[in-house]
Amino acid sequence: MGSSCGENLRLTIFGQSHSSAVGATVEGIPAGERIDVERLRAFLTRRAPGQGELCSPRQETDEPEFLSGLRDGVTCGAPLTVILRNRDARPEDYDSIKNIPRPGHADYTAWVKYGAARDYAGGGHFSGRLTAPLCAAGGICIQLLEREGVTVRAHAAEIGGETEPEAMEAAIRRAKAEGDSVGGVVECELRGVPAGLGDPIFDGLENRIARIVFGIPAVKGVEFGAGFASARLRGSENNDPFKLEDGRVVTATNRCGGILGGISTGMPIVFRAAFKPTPSIALEQESVDLEAMRPAKLRVGGRHDPCIVPRAIPAVEAAAAIAVYDALLSHRKERL
Amino acid sequence: MGSSCGENLRLTIFGQSHSSAVGATVEGIPAGERIDVERLRAFLTRRAPGQGELCSPRQETDEPEFLSGLRDGVTCGAPLTVILRNRDARPEDYDSIKNIPRPGHADYTAWVKYGAARDYAGGGHFSGRLTAPLCAAGGICIQLLEREGVTVRAHAAEIGGETEPEAMEAAIRRAKAEGDSVGGVVECELRGVPAGLGDPIFDGLENRIARIVFGIPAVKGVEFGAGFASARLRGSENNDPFKLEDGRVVTATNRCGGILGGISTGMPIVFRAAFKPTPSIALEQESVDLEAMRPAKLRVGGRHDPCIVPRAIPAVEAAAAIAVYDALLSHRKERL
Amino acid sequence: MGSSCGENLRLTIFGQSHSSAVGATVEGIPAGERIDVERLRAFLTRRAPGQGELCSPRQETDEPEFLSGLRDGVTCGAPLTVILRNRDARPEDYDSIKNIPRPGHADYTAWVKYGAARDYAGGGHFSGRLTAPLCAAGGICIQLLEREGVTVRAHAAEIGGETEPEAMEAAIRRAKAEGDSVGGVVECELRGVPAGLGDPIFDGLENRIARIVFGIPAVKGVEFGAGFASARLRGSENNDPFKLEDGRVVTATNRCGGILGGISTGMPIVFRAAFKPTPSIALEQESVDLEAMRPAKLRVGGRHDPCIVPRAIPAVEAAAAIAVYDALLSHRKERL
Amino acid sequence: MGSSCGENLRLTIFGQSHSSAVGATVEGIPAGERIDVERLRAFLTRRAPGQGELCSPRQETDEPEFLSGLRDGVTCGAPLTVILRNRDARPEDYDSIKNIPRPGHADYTAWVKYGAARDYAGGGHFSGRLTAPLCAAGGICIQLLEREGVTVRAHAAEIGGETEPEAMEAAIRRAKAEGDSVGGVVECELRGVPAGLGDPIFDGLENRIARIVFGIPAVKGVEFGAGFASARLRGSENNDPFKLEDGRVVTATNRCGGILGGISTGMPIVFRAAFKPTPSIALEQESVDLEAMRPAKLRVGGRHDPCIVPRAIPAVEAAAAIAVYDALLSHRKERL
Secondary structure (H helix, E strand, C coil): CCCEECCCCEEEEEECCCCCEEEEEEECCCCCCECCHHHHHHHHHHHCCCCCCCCCCCCCCCCCEEEECEECCEECCCCEEEEEECCCCCHHHHHHHCCCCCCCCCHHHHHHHHHHHCCCHHHHHHCHHHHHHHHHHHHHHHHHHHCCCCEEEEEEEEECCECCHHHHHHHHHHHHHCCCCECEEEEEEEECCCCCCCCCHHHCHHHHHHHHHCCCCCEEEEEECCHHHHCCCEHHHHCCCEEEECCEEEECCCCCCCEECCEECCCCEEEEEEECCCCCCCCCEEEEECCCCEEEEECCCCCCCCCCHHHHHHHHHHHHHHHHHHHHHHHHCCCC | CCCEECCCCEEEEEECCCCCEEEEEEECCCCCCECCHHHHHHHHHHHCCCCCCCCCCCCCCCCCEEEECEECCEECCCCEEEEEECCCCCHHHHHHHCCCCCCCCCHHHHHHHHHHHCCCHHHHHHCHHHHHHHHHHHHHHHHHHHHCCCEEEEEEEEECCECCHHHHHHHHHHHHHCCCCECEEEEEEEECCCCCCCCCHHHCHHHHHHHHHCCCCCEEEEEECCHHHHCCCEHHHHCCCEEEECCEEEECCCCCCCEECCEECCCCEEEEEEECCCCCCCCCEEEEECCCCEEEEECCCCCCCCCCHHHHHHHHHHHHHHHHHHHHHHHHCCCC | CCCEECCCCEEEEEECCCCCEEEEEEECCCCCCECCHHHHHHHHHHHCCCCCCCCCCCCCCCCCEEEECEECCEECCCCEEEEEECCCCCHHHHHHHCCCCCCCCCHHHHHHHHHHHCCCHHHHHHCHHHHHHHHHHHHHHHHHHHCCCCEEEEEEEEECCECCHHHHHHHHHHHHHCCCCECEEEEEEEECCCCCCCCCHHHCHHHHHHHHHCCCCCEEEEEECCHHHHCCCEHHHHCCCEEEECCEEEECCCCCCCEECCEECCCCEEEEEEECCCCCCCCCEEEEECCCCEEEEECCCCCCCCCCHHHHHHHHHHHHHHHHHHHHHHHHCCCC | CCCEECCCCEEEEEECCCCCEEEEEEECCCCCCECCHHHHHHHHHHHCCCCCCCCCCCCCCCCCEEEECEECCEECCCCEEEEEECCCCCHHHHHHHCCCCCCCCCHHHHHHHHHHHCCCHHHHHHCHHHHHHHHHHHHHHHHHHHCCCCEEEEEEEEECCECCHHHHHHHHHHHHHCCCCECEEEEEEEECCCCCCCCCHHHCHHHHHHHHHCCCCCEEEEEECCHHHHCCCEHHHHCCCEEEECCEEEECCCCCCCEECCEECCCCEEEEEEECCCCCCCCCEEEEECCCCEEEEECCCCCCCCCCHHHHHHHHHHHHHHHHHHHHHHHHCCCC
């Protein structure tokens, strides 16, 4: 189905890149939680476009409007719906490439799945614009998690193959200058997650986090703890020994990324998401005219980021917060 | 909740390592599908232990017993339940380490989550034994997918850092001789998947496959197509150009792994799963006695694999088949 | 969780009686369906208040605003979100009875469940106002069902114990004049439903329809076909004999209400929903002051209907259409 | 999909009337709960056939076999699977009527839905036999609810139009002597349910209970509290006034059946389910030969109950217990 997820925190994302609004409905937030709208606004601003020469100049203020779920700024137990108007929509930008799918985008697969009725403008429901309501929902979950002692922090671990901030920025500039784009890796850490969250088999924290993180466009890989590197370690190197610290059980190392058997160990949860380079590039590309069914060349106009990673960082935090807060709510029911 | 997944194909996995049986219930298989039990048995044998010096000597014939869902070997539309008896169960092997969690296993997190009532024998419901019913369900899905023209094949892409079969085997032998273990990477390819399967955002094929593959114990990373490597490519290198081939739209390369916007392109679906080294090793390890709350050393006895990758290959195929067959069933409802 | 339902048509209802809007998100509508907004508006008007002396004078034009899911008035495959602004909200009407639960309403149970943070104005999320987005979603499903040859019609079968229209109206007038209220029974019929829709056990058409119809406030009973009366029949009277008619299998009678084993027979689906009398009455009632924890009397002000049945008729049609259209979508996947 | 239900208690029912076993998997039972198997056996015996001249002579001892989820008789947190072998299966009894659907049964609709592959023996997955695993799951929930202070009791309120035990029995005898059958009404009461259980709109207790009770074959109506009778009351008669009793808020009457706005009031939950007369009767009936597509007469052989109500009573208790225990588990997560 696609646009909803969650067990005891149920999230539904709606909207298209150029519809009148994008938004999110969140069911399951306990009543009595005050939402700090100023902070949420600040969080959304980290994701918003139009903030500098290295990102898309599309202007969206991303002012959250709450349609339901609050009374005097406090959750009342009813589903919370927050919308963000699409103010700077320019669907006409996309008319020229309506029948020529952009490589690396969902244009072709959306055409196969939905046919002529698809909303092709800006990728429609597949657009990165949909990370705005994801961040609105996730920004709220971050606030709720903090009240439980959990913090969520992500950063760019790698951009264009570079791992130092200055080199990363230079890589983006170079790509931009050449009409090209670069990808990268976002690393996220959650501290303070109590031990015991998550479930066996299909609802482990890895499964839950991966399911939502793969919901961010351009993510092509997710790994936890030592991840793919652990495949090259010996068991004696990769196993995290248990020890006591201030009367608590901890692990001496954290190669498992804070998760064993799908369940939190109480150590920081650490994961990385691989982002492919932005598929929208200024260079000419080969494609196909789906109406005429013949080869076609295209050059993607519109307003795009030469690297999506900087703006994706809050989206990764949001995704992680949604997954972990849901696991936290599910966890409670198991205790009398 | 953990042990069930799926949208229009609903799978529930039950059993513990040393309960009287493990099993799977699958709802949603269309009526009229003949199950080739011989082939299923052969598929289960690829996963079964006791098959050579490099794998656990536990003897399980893994004979599938169908409790429901079939009439004369053909699906009748009712939920299909298949069980595999645990014949060579030895729960007493685990009594000595009941209170001393094995590093890298779910022993500690299961203790936190379920307390004294947990089934600690052999990891209980967290055991690799649960991949047997996963393979039973997945082996059936593989048969059903083949009737739709889809093939599923996985192989070991890397073991202990080695990529050549002989070197992989040597790496396992070395680790075993040293009482240690190695991990690896399984690569899986699905050919013949029609374009248009999958959904936006949270139910893309990446999300669906990752959710189930992370259900295989020891998986710590999943990547699609170029995956983490795509993070180091330029957009101009990573984008797969569209072209026409025999009147069909295809991509000239397949760095996206056959998935764009969560939806199949019609090209092969390719993904890799990282397996950590088997946590059970013969070497002495540091742990904690959870009852006495003091440091403890342990040496894991029991019957274990120095590398789980060879036996995990069918489990990865099973997981992929379950995810993709579910997406296929969901896809049909969208067409009149 | 409460505010969402459905399998392949997923509906989420949000809003409170006096929040800025109420709305619905519907996932799963196939792409390419034109929504006739004029007809939807007309359908919503049947439910809207302010239409005569026998119903609440609250003025709500119930103009549907589509935030997403459409392109040029046609569904594009993305979740469809429609909202209805609450224009004539007067939350202050309810301040005086904030701590004194109205008998027959959800005020007391909402207080127990959500505590002080609940939205008590007009019943909050429990208000009959939430049938507006239900009707918006259901009105769309009615249009979609008609394209499949299915019609949905409900009518008042009984009001205040009367079964003739004039007597029903007189019963409402009498109750209103006395500051009291009356209940009634709505009967709904769906014609043209193909045989084979529905599922065994928990997702039969009875279960699916009942689950949604009980979502309409004031419904206290649901019965199918002969319903409670069938409990007094002999098997030989109640069984519907099969016969052939124009080469099709039909039943000579339809005491089963078009459903056997949870699955449609192809005959009209017939059910009845019992509505209790509107709990808001002008007469003085006994209650409790929840803050002072002492007895209290109250007289319900605000704007209310002496009988909810006339305005509930489209809500029953909407509920039935949502349930049956979901079953129809689920049905398709079972056919190759 | 049909055979599973529940939110935080997830139940899956499998098996056919004449498959090798019927069974249930229950996910979500907290770890540490001892199952009293003797009591469960006694509960199952109330439902079992072969117990007297007024019920089906089919011999099923219904001995529960636990495949998973327990360690030493105590729940361990993993999914609990319990099966009941079908020992006295006689699928050949049904060969003669394979193509002639029995009026009032699911034979015809199963044929439409599943085609030739359906399991027609004894109704397959639609059989009343499936109430055995429902009772196994529900019997466990009854034990768990009792530990929370909740009792569940159902009784026959009406059989064949009679409300006195002796008259009911006489009605069954008369019907049996005439080769016919009678229906009835089962009333169920749950005492000790804490206030605050249930959710708004689609997951109210009415919706939850109705969804599962309609899963019992032959149920054609469900009503809560005054139910259909409330449709004939005035609001001033039907509203339950609140009052204080020993410092607790209670209602002076309980016409709402202990549920307001879908949420428990703390008063007894009361509902009634209408059972149609057993469709299997010895009298000759009109039907159709689905292969030859011509009229056919049939006389139902096999082993049947002239009235299902006595054996359905534990099934109603089971259904109610499953619904309410699930709501209880869901409720907990909302409290910190």
